[in-house]
Amino acid sequence: MTSANSWYEAGARQRVAAMLDPGSFAEFIGPEQREISPHLAIFDLPEQFDDGIIVGHGTLEGRRILVAAQEGRFMGGAFGEVHGAKLTGLLRAARSLGEPVLILFDTGGVRLQEANAGELAIAEIMRALVEARMAGVQVLGLIGGRAGCYGGGSLIAGCCSALIVSEQGRISVSGPEVIETNKGVEEFDSRDRALVWRTMGGKHRYLIGGADAFADDDVLAFREAALIVLAGNGRLDADVLEAEQQRLEHRLHRFGEAHDAIDIWTDIGVSEPTEIPGLATDEFLRRITDKREKANGAR
Amino acid sequence: MEKLSFTMKPSTPATGTRARAIVGVVASGNLEVLLERNLPANICIIDIATAAPGFAAVWEAVIEDFVTRRPAGGLHISINDGGARPDMVSLRLAQGVRLIEELEA
Amino acid sequence: MRNWSTQKEALALRRYAGQRYACGKIVALDDLPRFLEAVLRPGDRVCLEGDNQKQADILAKALANLDPGKIHDLHMVQSGVVLPEHLDVFEKGVAKRLDFSYSGPQSTRIARMLFGSKIELGAVHTYLELFARYFIDLTPQVALIAAVSADRDGNLYTGPNTEDTPTVVEATSFKSGLVVAQVAEIVDKVPRVDIPGDLVHFVVDAKKPFYVEPLFTRDPGAITETQILTAMLAIKGLYAPYGVRRLNHGIGFNTAAIELLLPTYGEKLGLKGKICTHFALNPHPTLIPAIEAGWVEQVHSFGSEVGMDDYLSARSDIFFTGPDGSLRSNRAYCQVAGLYACDMFIGSTLQIDLQGHSSTVTTNRIAGFGGAPNMGSDSRGRRHPSEPWLKAGADADPDTAEGLRRGRKLVVQIGETFGEKNVPLFVEQLDALELADKLDLDLAPVMIYGDDVSHIITEDGIANLLLCRDNDEREQAIRGVAGYTDVGRARDRKMVERLRARGVIRRPEDLGIDPLDADRRMLAARSIKDLMLASGGLYQPPSQFRNW
Numbered sequence: 044m045t046s047a048n049s050w051y052e053a054g055a056r057q058r059v060a061a062m063l064d065p066g067s068f069a070e071f072i073g074p075e076q077r078e079i080s081p082h083l084a085i086f087d088l089p090e091q092f093d094d095g096i097i098v099g100h101g102t103l104e105g106r107r108i109l110v111a112a113q114e115g116r117f118m119g120g121a122f123g124e125v126h127g128a129k130l131t132g133l134l135r136a137a138r139s140l141g142e143p144v145l146i147l148f149d150t151g152g153v154r155l156q157e158a159n160a161g162e163l164a165i166a167e168i169m170r171a172l173v174e175a176r177m178a179g180v181q182v183l184g185l186i187g188g189r190a191g192c193y194g195g196g197s198l199i200a201g202c203c204s205a206l207i208v209s210e211q212g213r214i215s216v217s218g219p220e221v222i223e224t225n226k227g228v229e230e231f232d233s234r235d236r237a238l239v240w241r242t243m244g245g246k247h248r249y250l251i252g253g254a255d256a257f258a259d260d261d262v263l264a265f266r267e268a269a270l271i272v273l274a275g276n277g278r279l280d281a282d283v284l285e286a287e288q289q290r291l292e293h294r295l296h297r298f299g300e301a302h303d304a305i306d307i308w309t310d311i312g313v314s315e316p317t318e319i320p321g322l323a324t325d326e327f328l329r330r331i332t333d334k335r336e337k338a339n340g341a342r
Numbered sequence: 343m344e345k346l347s348f349t350m351k352p353s354t355p356a357t358g359t360r361a362r363a364i365v366g367v368v369a370s371g372n373l374e375v376l377l378e379r380n381l382p383a384n385i386c387i388i389d390i391a392t393a394a395p396g397f398a399a400v401w402e403a404v405i406e407d408f409v410t411r412r413p414a415g416g417l418h419i420s421i422n423d424g425g426a427r428p429d430m431v432s433l434r435l436a437q438g439v440r441l442i443e444e445l446e447a
Numbered sequence: 448m449r450n451w452s453t454q455k456e457a458l459a460l461r462r463y464a465g466q467r468y469a470c471g472k473i474v475a476l477d478d479l480p481r482f483l484e485a486v487l488r489p490g491d492r493v494c495l496e497g498d499n500q501k502q503a504d505i506l507a508k509a510l511a512n513l514d515p516g517k518i519h520d521l522h523m524v525q526s527g528v529v530l531p532e533h534l535d536v537f538e539k540g541v542a543k544r545l546d547f548s549y550s551g552p553q554s555t556r557i558a559r560m561l562f563g564s565k566i567e568l569g570a571v572h573t574y575l576e577l578f579a580r581y582f583i584d585l586t587p588q589v590a591l592i593a594a595v596s597a598d599r600d601g602n603l604y605t606g607p608n609t610e611d612t613p614t615v616v617e618a619t620s621f622k623s624g625l626v627v628a629q630v631a632e633i634v635d636k637v638p639r640v641d642i643p644g645d646l647v648h649f650v651v652d653a654k655k656p657f658y659v660e661p662l663f664t665r666d667p668g669a670i671t672e673t674q675i676l677t678a679m680l681a682i683k684g685l686y687a688p689y690g691v692r693r694l695n696h697g698i699g700f701n702t703a704a705i706e707l708l709l710p711t712y713g714e715k716l717g718l719k720g721k722i723c724t725h726f727a728l729n730p731h732p733t734l735i736p737a738i739e740a741g742w743v744e745q746v747h748s749f750g751s752e753v754g755m756d757d758y759l760s761a762r763s764d765i766f767f768t769g770p771d772g773s774l775r776s777n778r779a780y781c782q783v784a785g786l787y788a789c790d791m792f793i794g795s796t797l798q799i800d801l802q803g804h805s806s807t808v809t810t811n812r813i814a815g816f817g818g819a820p821n822m823g824s825d826s827r828g829r830r831h832p833s834e835p836w837l838k839a840g841a842d843a844d845p846d847t848a849e850g851l852r853r854g855r856k857l858v859v860q861i862g863e864t865f866g867e868k869n870v871p872l873f874v875e876q877l878d879a880l881e882l883a884d885k886l887d888l889d890l891a892p893v894m895i896y897g898d899d900v901s902h903i904i905t906e907d908g909i910a911n912l913l914l915c916r917d918n919d920e921r922e923q924a925i926r927g928v929a930g931y932t933d934v935g936r937a938r939d940r941k942m943v944e945r946l947r948a949r950g951v952i953r954r955p956e957d958l959g960i961d962p963l964d965a966d967r968r969m970l971a972a973r974s975i976k977d978l979m980l981a982s983g984g985l986y987q988p989p990s991q992f993r994n995w
Contacts, residue, residue, distance in 0.1 A: 044980065045973040052668075052973065054367055074364050074376050087343055089393045089424050091368040092376055116369040210995050237990040244995065320995050321984060394869060400931050427865040428931040429673045429906045436963055 046261035050187040051211045053262060055097050055112035058147055061262040062269070063101035063110065070099040072129060080123045082157045091117045094125040098133045100142070104270060108145060109137050115149030115190030122150065122195055123157040127164020134171035134182070143181040143273055146203065151218065152194020165195035172202045173279070181205070181277035185265050186212035187245065187258070193218045204277030204342055207268045208245040208254035210324070215243040241304040241320055246327060250308060250319075251294065252336040259324045277342075287342060294336060311336065344395035348388045348405050355383035355415030358443035365441055366434045373423040373431060375438040383416040392423035404428050404435075412439045454623035461486045461589075461625045465649055472601045472644075473633060474651045479509045482649070483518070486625055487589060490520045493542075494587035494615050497533065498526035498574070498778065499549050499662050499817055500729075500750040501608040503593035505629045505653040507532040510591065515540035522546075524585045526574055526611055526778075528553050528815070529660070537566045546585055548572045549817040551662070558813045561886055571813070571892050573820045575782040578611075581618035590619035590626045593657035596637050597630040601644035604637035607751030607759065607774035608659055612642060614779040620646035629653040638771035661753035661989050663729045665703035667972045673863050673906045676955065676965035678704035681793065681861060682713055684909045684958045685902060686722040689835040689857060693725040695785045695822040697794025701861045701904075703733040705793075707970040710740035727785035727822070730755040730766065730774070732978045732986055736971035738765055739981055748774065749781040749818065758985035778818070785822035790835040791857040792822040796894055797866065798874050801922045801934065803897030803912055805860055806879040813882070816894060823895040825856045839901055842913035855913060858895060861904040864930030871932035872905070873925065897921075903928055906962070907935070908954040915951060927952045 045052065048061055059068055072078050074092030083090050095117040100109050111130050113120040130146070137144045153161035172182055184203040186192045191213030192200050200206055200214060208214065217225075219233035232238060241247055248254040256272055258264040301307045308316035311334050322330060356379060366374040381387060388405055408414065412435065419438070426434070450456075468474055468482040483506075487493070495510060496503040511532035521542040528534060528550040536542040537560060546569035550557050560566050572580070581587065592615055595606035605612045620626050628642075629651045678701060685691070686705075696702040709723055719742055726746045728734070732755060737743055746766055751759065751774050759766045759774040769775045785792065796805040807814040829836070836854030843855050862872050883891035903910045907930040915921040919942075927943040929935030946952045955962055972978045975992045 045977050047968050049973070052967065056364070074374075075362055075378060084343070089343060089368050089391065089422050091374055091422055092364070092420070114367055116367045116372065235990050236993045237995075240993065240995050246995075320993075321979065323980065397869075399936070403931050403936055425869065427673075427863065427869055429863055429865070430671075433672060433962060433965075440963060 046259065048262040049260050050209055050262050050265055051189060051260050054116065055114040055147065055149065058262055059097055059099075059101075059110055059112045062145070062147070062266050063103055063108070064105065067101035068099055068110070069101065070097060071133070072098065078125055080125050080157065082123060082160065086156045088156065094123060094129070095120060096126045096129050098129045103266070103273070107142050109133055109140070109142050110145045110147070112147035113149040113188075115188040118154055119151035120149040120188070120190040120196070121152060121154035122161045122164050123154040124160035124164060126154075127161060127168060131164065131167045131171045134168065134175050137180050137182070138171070138175040138178045141178070141180060144175065144183070145269060146182065146184050146199070148184055148186045148192040148196050148200055149188030149190045150192060150194070150196035151190050152196055162195070165198060168199050169202050172199060176202070176204060176277060176279040179278070181273060183207065183269055183272055185269065186214055186254070187260060187265065188212070191215070191243070204279070205255040205272045205275070206253070207256040207258050207265060207272060208248055209258050209260045209265070210245045211260050212245040212248070213240070213243040214248050214253060219243070237320060246319060247304045250311070250313070250331060250335045251298070252290070255342065257324070257328065283342070344392050346390040346392065346398055346401055348402065350386045350388065350405060350409045350414070351384060352386045352409035352414040354413035356413050356417050356439060356442060358445070360442045360444065363438055363442040365437045368422045368424045370424050371426055371430065373421055373426040373434055375434045376420045377438045377442050378418045378420075379416055379442065381416050381418050386414040386417050386419065388419045388421065390421045390423060392421075392425070394423065394425040400428055404431050408432065408435045412436055414439060417442070458623045458625060462648055469649055471599055472648065472650050473599065474649050476505070476652060476654060479505070479651055480512060483509055483513060486627070487513075487518045487521070489518060490522070491588045492522045492524055492585065494581070494590045494619060495523060495525045495533070496590065496592040496611060496615055497529055498611055498750070499529065499551055500659055501593055501610050502527075502530055502658040502660075503591050503629055504530060504658040505651065506591040506593070506627065510541065511535035511539065513541050519543070524577070524581065524587055526577060527551070528557055534560060543567050544569060546570055546572065546577065546580070547815060548574050548577045549815040550813060551815075554812040554814040558811050561813065568886070571815050573816045574778060574818045575786065575821045578614050578779050581614065586622045586624065587615070587619045588624045590615050590624060592616065592626065592628045594628050594630045594642065595656065596632045596634045597628060597647070597650040598634055598637050598644065601628075601647035601650055602637050602640045603628055603630070603642035603644070603647055604639055605641040607756045607776060609641055609776050610750040610778045613777060616642050616646050627651065629657060631656040638773070639769040641775070659753055661992070663698050663731050663752045664754075664988070664992055665698070665700055665731070665733055666975050666992055667703070667707055667733060667970055667977065668974045670700050670704050670707070670967065670970060672965045672967065674700045674704045675708070675967065675969060676906050676960070676962050677701050677861055677863065677904050678708050679712060679960050679965060680904050680909055680955060680958065681705055681859070682708060682718070682722070683716060683960060684953055685857070685859065685904070687716060687718055689791075689838055691722050691791045691835050691857065693789045693833070694723065694791040694793065695727045695789050696731070697819065699795035699862070701795055702793055703731065704970070706731060706733040706737055707972055709737040709742050710971040711969050713742070714740070727781050727789050730759055732975070732988070733972070735978050735981045735986060738762065740971070747781050747784050748776040749778045750776045753989045754987040757987065758982045761985050782818050782821045785818065786824070786826050787829055789822065789856070790833050791859060792819070793859040793861055794819055794823060795862045796860055797872070798877050798879075799860060799872055799903065799925065800874055800877050800897070801925055802918070803900040803903065803921065803925060804877060804893050805895045805900070806877045806891075806893050808877075808879040808882055808892045810878045810881055813892065816892070819894055823858045824899045825858065829854070839913055842911065855901060857901045858899045859902045859904060860895070860900060864905045864907060864932050864935060871934065873929040873932045873934035875934065905930060908952055908957070911951050911953075914949065920946065920951065924951050
């Protein structure tokens with residue numbers, strides 16, 4: 044049963060409020076400052092006072108933490124100029140302050156109407172993220188919203204020290220419709236939602252090491268997972284990158300010929316792989332114990 | 343986008359002490375409502391930017407009912423509307439007033 | 448001397464002509480076009496099976512590909528105009544005249560073709576009405592039907608989606624018409640005999656299942672707070688006071704919300720066992736939580752629903768199932784059940800006028816009626832009493848002595864004052880009238896007539912039209928729950944307040960309901976996955992509804 048604190052159903056503000064210690068969140072550049080997109084008015088499109096992202100600081104079990112949360116329902120959580128600048132600023136602050144960051148992704152990628160500014164924002168965010176990580180700051184990505192984590196958002200996610208995902212979460216550079224448009228419906232039927240989820244969804248990403256922790260669709264479950272992941276280290280150096288490169292090469296070698304995620308699940312030795320999508324979290328985790336491809340901390 | 347502004351004389355001032363509250367989201371059929379407590383207690387100003395032009399009379403009727411039924415005095419309310427239906431507008435306004443009444447967490 | 452057996456002789460000729468392309472009763476898919484050409488005659492009255500759910504899709508395709516030089520001027524008598532091929536036959540000139548009931552996805556194209564005079568329209572019927580005419584003046588000469596499997600004798604297994612098949616076969620085969628069935632497979636022995644083989648003349652081995660539309664699947668994830676509010680109003684302000692136990696629900700999100708509020712909100716109000724125990728209803732996935740919580744005693748269904756078959760087999764105490772274990776549905780019987788044995792119909796519509804007439808027809812869209820008017824009408828032939836029926840009768844006619852007072856069915860329209868794209872639910876005049884005018888129809892396509900409607904529920908409140916004593920009161924009661932629509936804003940405020948004082952209009956606050964309490968967390972399931980889990984994994988939702 045969907046939790047009363049469902050991550051999928053909650054908005055960005057509810058996620059942040061329930062994720063952090065009660066009452067600890069303080070927002071930077073809140074909606075009352077009306078720091079809106081300079082581009083949307085040109086297209087006669089509605090604006091949102093926070094431009095679809097909330098940034099600020101708070102505490103998690105008393106530990107200071109920085110947080111950014113995208114609102115996936117406003118323009119599909121897409122990155123624009125202001126939206127991106129808020130996240131860049133937060134990551135730079137994290138580097139200066141040496142405080143860990145949570146990014147609550149919920150995004151289809153870059154906002155079409157702000158394409159150049161949005162693409163630049165992605166690059167700036169990735170640089171700021173990597174610089175923060177080089178300085179020893181952990182940056183966690185949390186993914187389980189309606190919009191998933193696509194396009195530029197998925198590139199940023201790929202730079203994070205760890206990703207926490209729920210079943211509902213989807214991670215992919217190209218979205219289902221984009222693949223279908225470019226490669227044809229025979230290659231990928233975007234309306235076959237079971238196919239979409241077993242290709243890009245949380246369970247599959249967790250199984251192949253594309254995500255590091257699996258959480259129930261519940262804000263408190265994400266909180267618990269974040270606490271566990273934060274207890275580890277998020278180091279980033281040449282050794283880590285080498286290890287990750289090797290892992291990905293190995294993965295490509297091992298599964299490159301697979302036509303469907305189920306082939307991969309079969310290959311890694313999951314019993315009754317076709318049942319995986321229907322399983323509740325406990326049973327899913329039990330069934331895949333010691334089977335998943337681990338990221339080996341190589342992120 | 344159509345911009346509308348209404349200055350109302352509500353029957354009751356907003357209760358609670360929060361300086362501001364925000365509810366909702368700008369999406370198709372939805373809206374965000376930002377409430378700021380920075381006006382004299384007998385006035386309520388509502389500024390609207392809506393993606394669905396031509397509904398000024400409906401907005402006026404919704405807002406009249408709102409300031410009659412809910413304590414809205416002293417509030418400056420700013421709305422970004424993605425084309426929400428009146429029932430959703432009423433609901434968000436009521437949610438906003440309830441939220442600004444709550445104690446600061 | 449008159450020959451009294453011309454129809455039997457004509458049937459014999461059709462069978463003889465068809466036999467060239469058959470092996471026993473079995474026709475191979477490749478031979479289907481030539482087979483159809485052989486058995487059909489220009490001007491035939493043909494029933495092509497298909498309604499809002501199941502479709503004889505292979506036979507429809509074949510029919511649409513016939514050469515109009517050979518087969519033309521067919522008169523199609525069919526429940527549903529749903530597949531593109533159903534209209535292609537008219538476009539190509541294979542068919543000319545149409546009598547039908549429902550046209551969901553083709554509603555825009557059928558309107559265009561009617562305006563363009565591509566179709567000679569008989570009438571738009573309700574399901575039961577069209578079935579009735581199959582036995583009086585629209586008896587098919589050829590029926591093209593769909594089943595799951597057949598044996599070599601032509602015995603058919605129609606499976607959970609039996610739906611219209613028995614009615615169509617009864618009317619056709621016993622009046623010397625030809626019955627051709629498409630099946631997914633030929634088997635040695637069918638799991639159960641739904642249609643006896645001696646009524647079936649030919650069987651086409653289509654090698655794949657007939658198409659079924661998952662029309663009754665509503666994703667709880669899409670239910671809005673306003674819909675939840677209307678559902679709370681319905682349960683507390685209508686189901687509870689009338690004690691409605693036997694009923695039919697429409698397919699909208701408002702009634703889906705009601706189904707999902709039973710185990711939560713309904714339980715809190717102490718209504719378990721007092722309301723919603725017996726349904727004439729398709730197996731709505733959103734009913735699963737209420738069934739699992741023990742609310743529902745019995746459900747009879749028009750058809751099945753995609754993905755529900757295993758669940759239905761496992762709940763045979765609730766549903767009608769055959770000796771093989773699978774659901775047996777029957778549209779005609781279920782429509783009759785809805786008409787005579789239910790105390791309430793509740794459903795949504797697109798337009799309601801000031802008299803309470805409602806229609807799903809708009810100026811460029813003819814959706815047809817389906818079954819709603821059968822359920823959503825007061826059955827004048829009803830004679831058995833029940834508490835809600837008597838209470839509604841007393842509401843409507845307090846002056847007549849009890850022993851002679853008819854009861855009334857509760858016919859309820861539920862919806863939000865504004866629908867999709869901010870289109871108002873309430874209108875001064877139905878688009879159906881304009882359409883009737885343009886097409887020169889004798890009758891405007893009205894889904895439910897105002898004099899059958901007992902209540903209208905919106906987020907604004909409940910209007911009890913039974914308590915209205917004249918047309919003025921009725922109009923103001925409707926305006927009084929029409930919210931901020933033009934119709935609503937033009938209300939006579941004083942009169943509306945008087946109606947409210949009399950309980951004709953009841954606002955949420957009059958019922959002790961705070962609109963801010965309408966929260967999605969009240970739903971017993973908030974996603975399709977929740978429904979699947981609530982069913983213990985027995986419900987297998989179709990892929991387009993999944994997000995896992």
